[in-house]
Amino acid sequence: MGLKRSLIVTLATAALLAACGTGSETASSGTDGEAAAVVNYVAPTEIATMDSVLVTDMNSANYIGQVQDGLYWENDKNEIQPALAEALPEVSEDGLTYTIKMREDAKWSNGDPITANDFVYALQRLANPDTAAPYSYLLAGFKNSEAVLSGEAPVEDLGVKALDDYTIEIQLDTPIPYIENLLAFTPLYPQNQAFVEEAGDAYGTSSENIVFSGPFTMSNWDGTGLTWTLEKNADYYNADSVAIDEVNVQVIKEGSTAVNLFEAGDIDNAPLTGELAKQYQGNENAVQQAKARNYWMAFNYNNEVFQNKNLREAIDYAINNEELATNVIGDGSNAVATFVPENFIFNPDTQEDFVTEVGITDKYDPEEAARLWDLAKEELGVETLDLNLLGDDDEKGKTTTQYIQGQVQNNLEGVTVNLQNVPKKNRLAQEDARDYDMVITGWAADFADGINFFELLETGGSYNRGDYTNTAYDAEIEAARGENANDPVARWANFVEAQNILVEDAAWVPLYQEVETQLRNPNLTGITFRSVGNEFDLRTATLEAAE
Known part of the structure; x- marks a missing residue:
């Protein structure tokens, strides 16, 4: 990306911030009358798309990962964890058939249930040559994928189907050793067919043209702007475990600008390169992520x-x-x-x-x-x-x-x-x-x-x-x-x-x-950082009160 890891395609890295003390103290009240946990966050570049099927760059994938869920989720060691799926897949002896049971309490932000059909639709859309999805090649090895990807067979022939509303069956032509990692990867996230088809070409081009399944929703993004907001998704099936209420994001491309704002307490993170990295070497707020x-x-x-x-x-x-x-x-x-x-x-x-x-x-x-x-x-x-x-x-x-x-x-x-x-x-x-x-x-x-x-x-x-x-x-x-x-x-x-x-x-x-390397406020802890896949995940983060 990737998302070619783009990274990027260069592929650019998202800068991670911790919340300023003033941010959490002056925010509007959260649940139970407590101060809302508000994070001010810097991104290194604009979002290219919020359509998980069309994403190509890491920065976009990072933010899709905040607002959408996959069947599986990877922790900081890239170990596979159930998300929309209840458990790891059941695998046939020949390694060619995977059966996945989905949880039944997950729903989209518009109230629709998230079902096996949403996963099937997303993979068929990914495979459809008319979509021109850059990551469609990842489906190589799925049953009939060669014919489907070339347009010689309909997308319905792809080796994925819903056995019922909450059971998925995947059939392969050849074993894929890393298939569980693929099922946790952004382009294979489920999509709400009715919403995507109603939005048409506008899907994923602004926050108004997205429906959400993840721990946060997005607002105030017009498709090209340098600012956007993430808000805790109250309808998320695991909302009780999400401690961050709001993330205000802005794109800052100049390192010196970000550092000055960080030092002034206006933002909570600043990426460091070149002379700035040398200047802040050894600073207690400077952290590195491989x-x-x-x-x-x-x-x-x-x-x-x-x-x-x-x-x-x-x-x-x-x-x-x-x-x-x-x-x-x-x-x-x-x-x-x-x-x-x-x-x-x-x-x-x-x-x-x-x-x-x-x-x-x-x-x-x-x-x-x-x-x-x-x-x-x-x-x-x-x-x-x-x-x-x-x-x-x-x-x-x-x-x-x-x-x-x-x-x-x-x-x-x-x-x-x-x-x-x-x-x-x-x-x-x-x-x-x-x-x-x-x-x-x-x-x-x-x-x-x-x-x-x-x-x-x-x-x-x-x-x-x-x-x-x-x-x-x-x-x-x-x-x-x-x-x-x-x-x-x-x-x-x-x-x-x-x-x-x-x-x-x-x-x-x-x-x-x-x-x-970046300056980061130590009050924000528990962010999931990964060296492989989406780089960070705020669903696990906790904001400590400023002293």
Whole structure:
């Protein structure tokens, strides 16, 4: 995201806040005459959509996760917990049939009961080619999914049905080792068919065009604005366990602005990068959160110059990932050279981390970069190149693109890099339209399986927005998803070989793995933080009274 982990696509991180003392003391009364627990919250970027079927970026998924519920929910260790489902699925001996019993006391915010039909409808809408849902590929392995996703069979043929109002049956063509994690993932959340169809194209584009199933509802969001409000959902089946009454959210993209407001007590959190992160190192309110999120620079292979491997590799050799992560971003993020992050997947036999096992290091070498550029110039028949680099318009996005601009121009004489920093929603749209030369993007893990990263670069994949293609690479991913689905050792070998192919091909330019550093008021405790999937969850948070 992810939601490709987008993250983002770069994919951006949500900043988490704790409530100011004044906020809780001056708020209107909550239940039983007590002061309402009000949190002032900073988001790093605008919401792109609140439609769980169409979501692509992590920031949007984070907020969908506050107002909608799935069949399952993941705790801070990414362990599966029942949510709209009563218990974990019953699984057939061959691993191809899952039966799920839903709780019968859950309802939508408009009073409709939440039923098995809502889940079936959401998956059929996700699978429908007319929806053009980027995450539809996750249904591969569901019975008849290939024919349904290609439009050759009706969505009703997808291997999911309601046995009764509160019982779901899922049938698979091949086992999916991570299916329970998928059932906790945002694009597979149930949807209210009547409401979605009545809203039509407007569904999920404003708070008035959403019906809610989760611990909070949303108001005051017009689809493009920089502020919105979350309010405790009194009709939520587990409302008694939700301690936060209201969350006032505002988008702040400049770190110094957020820090000043935090210090003044006007907001309860501020993200830290670069010099601000160094300045506040050791501050009692500074906290770090590791992410299974990697950022990289992607090439648009529709630009014929990027068909040249020497050019791609020259650009990779020109960029110092360690300096970028440590000195430029400076928020605790780490330089990477692999497609997947550290502390994400582990050898099923030895439990060794994937990144450690493959032993790939950053290619930075200015002399080698210049040599490769000379070869590329000869092969392309050019002496100069003028390239555009697309990125987000928040502070981290701007500093990252500026650094890469300098590295490439300084180390590859004759290459000019023009910067395009735009709001994240616009960046995602430009990526989708292939309207870029190079882009700073990334992925936050949706679930803890290597396939979640590696299938991003499959030929024709929904998130392969640079149209990279390599048949040998495709074969490894198809084997991991198909014939080796129940063989962890063989799947591991598929992932290792896929990683080696990407490196040999100079398919992308790895940059850094994100570690989020922020100032946070200690009065807000119990937030569920995850390194994989939606990054935070306020349903478990508790606000302590300010002293």
